[in-house]
Amino acid sequence: MSTLTEAITLGDFAKAKQFAAQxxxxxxxxxxxxxxxxxxxxxxYGFVCAMLIEKETSRWHYIASILLSMAINHLDGAYFTAFYHAKRASELSPDDSSYKEALLFYYEIPEQPLSREEALKIATEMLREDPKNKAAKRIK
Incomplete structure (x- = not known):
């Protein structure tokens, strides 16, 4: 096995982790x-989950949410699983507004895993911190 892609594709996440360190x-x-x-x-996504098992961080949850919501969103349940990861990222780093902003995406998609009430709450918090935040201003 000679590349990160090969290691991940074959499920050799230990080897993939070695490549990823580069x-x-x-x-x-x-x-x-x-x-x-x-x-x-x-x-x-399997590799990211392996990394999350090793050490749960907001960044790995964010990456998982991006993979599921944008790269493989055609899979059944992808948006709702992605939303779980986005929420977890925000919970682990509550002071990082970029994770809150990522959560608002889940209000704007047709599946709408984020409720209107939750979206308004998040947008209000974000606007208190940054009154010019465009993502938060879109929530009505």
Whole structure:
């Protein structure tokens, strides 16, 4: 096995972790997204879950939510599982407004896992911190 992609595709997450250590987190996120999107593969999500088992962080939950909501959203239940990860990211880092902003996406999609009441609450909190936040202003 010679690449990150091969390791992830074959489910060898220990080897994939070794390859992943050579990347900064944003580049790794991009690589995982491309693999999931281009191949329609759920394997990158499996790798992220393995990383979450090892150490739960808001960033890994965020990456999981991005993979599910944007790369492999055609899978049944993807948006609701992605919403779980987005919520968990926000819970783990409550002072990071980028995770709150990511949550608002789930109000704006047809499946609407985020209720209107929850969206308004989040948007209100965000506007208190940043009155010019465009994502929060869209919530009505």
């Amino acid at each position: 990347y900064d987190l944003k580049t790794l996120e991009d690589e995982l997204f491309l693999l999931a999107y281009d191949e329609g593969s759920i394997a990158p």
